[in-house]
Amino acid sequence: MGHIVNTEREYRLLQQRLDKNITGAPYSPVFMQILKLLFAPAEAAIARQISLRPVPVAKLAGKTGIDKAELQEHIHTMAIKGLVFDWQHKGTDYVVLAPVVIGFFEFVFMRAREDLDMAALAKLFEEYMLKDDRFARDVFRESTQLGRALVREESLPDGDYSEVLDWEKATHIITAAPAIGLSLCACRHKATHLNKACAAPLRSCLTFGHGAQMLISKGMAEPVGAGEALRILADCKQAGLMQIADNVQNSVGFMCNCCSCCCGMLQAIRTFSIQTAVITSSWLAHIDTQRCNGCGLCVKACPVEAITLAASDSPNRLQAVCEQELCLGCGVCRLACKRGGIRMVKRAQQVMVPETTFDRMVSMAIERGKLSNFLFDDPSRLSHRALGRVASILERSAPVKALMATKPIRSTFLAAAAAKARQYTDR
Structure with a gap:
């Protein structure tokens, strides 16, 4: 009986450890089930002692009282599952505990696998993330976020294209990356196990630089060149997906091609009205009332329902209206409009993005x-x-x-x- 109590204690301490992370992990019986499916009891006992910042494995061995070689085996197993990050730098082995997001949720679902009960995990993650708003409000509260919208470069007026900075361009992020990894979209992969995935491309998650190399080494991503990544980007745009990138200027780590029905970030906006869950681009959609015929294509295309149809000055005619406070500035609607009735305009204030x-x-x-x-x-x-x-x-x-x-x-x-x-x- 004591063993059971101690095991439960280790999982509870692990949850508390994860909740100290910047994006949080609020307690829920459902989350405890997720931890038990992902972490073996011995792994939970180790993981809850791993720092939120990189720590040498030798130091962790001293802290846990576990032989370094044995500890290294546990860490390797957890790293392959996507629960921790491990790497070597100048001959020293390091490890850090992965947060829930962006972390082990993505790493679990970024590939097809048979070592975990994916259907059960998909159901539990869906309940934890979307049954109520506690987790979403922990992750997306305040103003600085994990992801930012990228404006589609082809949606911009020719005269304004030069104003777009390199880190705002999806094409530049791809072509400048020293390494590129391609993975399954974790959100859509989760949805496939719930039998409610959309028809958007599944192989669409791009990672860059050191993060890509780490995921590739663990079998969570496959290496691709810039040409292949640009082709995938083009296919995703054709499918009506919007691009959400790492919210930094330098060394961008990821780029998601997101659909409104599966993406966790967009669902936080649509389901819980957390309007700041994704940082906007520096652009806004502007409706040309003279060209708009109220067809509604832009309404269907907008990933966050920022565009609606309303009565116009002309009798029996509807008019598209964009609510600027909701617009992410992605430009998806601009390309969906067949009449050139939407143009992208600069926001009055430049959006601030962290450097690193x-x-x-x-x-x-x-x-x-x-x-x-x-x-x-x-x-x-x-x-x-x-x-x-x-x-x-x-x-x-x-x-x-x-x-x-x-x-x-x-x-x-x-x-x-x-x-x-x-x-x-x-x-």
């Missing part, structure tokens, strides 16, 4: 009150360079957000200093 993944994660952590969780799992390993980067982000933050972030930082440093002092006292 580190910047994005720090900004998200500040907004969600989790900066100390993200930075100080091991305060002694935070470099001066990283601290300087955090300080610069704090300086650019609103005063209230900066104050919220500074307090836990100070308390964590004091706790770390006290622990260090006790070390010397105990000698």
Whole structure:
């Protein structure tokens, strides 16, 4: 009986550990079932002790009391399943616990597999993510998000094309990537196991750079060249999918080709009215009332229902209307219109996108009150360079957000200093 209780405890501690991540993992009996399907009891006991930031495996071995070779085997098994990231750098093995998203949800469903009960997992993830809004509001709360909309370059007026920055162009992200991985769309793959997937291309998830190389090495992605990736992009556009990319300017890590019926980000907008779940592009759809004949093609094409049909000045004629506060600026509607009745216009204010993944994660952590969780799992390993980067982000933050972030930082440093002092006292 004690063994059962301890096993349950390990899973509960793992859930609490995952909930400290920036995107969260709120408790639910359904989520506990997901963890039990994914993590063996011994894996859960190890995983809940893995840092939210990279930690040397040798150090984790000392923390867990498990022989390093045995621990390495457990980590390898979890990495193949997509539950942790592991890699080697300058002869040292590192590991970090994957969040739920973007993390082990995607890595579980990015490929066809027989080592997990995919149908059961699909049903449980669907219930956890969509039965109520707790998980979605944890992931997508505040203003800095994981993904941003890319405007379709071909939807822009010729005169404005030069204003699009490189990191705003899907084609540039692909052609500039040092490595490209192609995977199954995790959201549509999940939907196939629920017998409700749409007809959109399944092999459509693109990853880039180091992330692509890691996924390729674990069998979660296949390597493709820029030419093949551009062809896939073109096919996805033809299918009416919108492009959502990593919300960073430098070293973009992923690009999704999303449908409104399966995509978790778009479902958060459509199902729970979390309008900021995806960062908009710097463009807006503008309806030309003289050319619009109210056919409704743009209404069907819009992935977030930002366009509706309303009565026009002409009798017995409908008119397309775009609600600018909802428009993501993807340009899908522009290409769906057969009469040239939609054009993309610049937003009044340039959309702010974090420069790097580190910047994005720090900004998200500040907004969600989790900066100390993200930075100080091991305060002694935070470099001066990283601290300087955090300080610069704090300086650019609103005063209230900066104050919220500074307090836990100070308390964590004091706790770390006290622990260090006790070390010397105990000698």
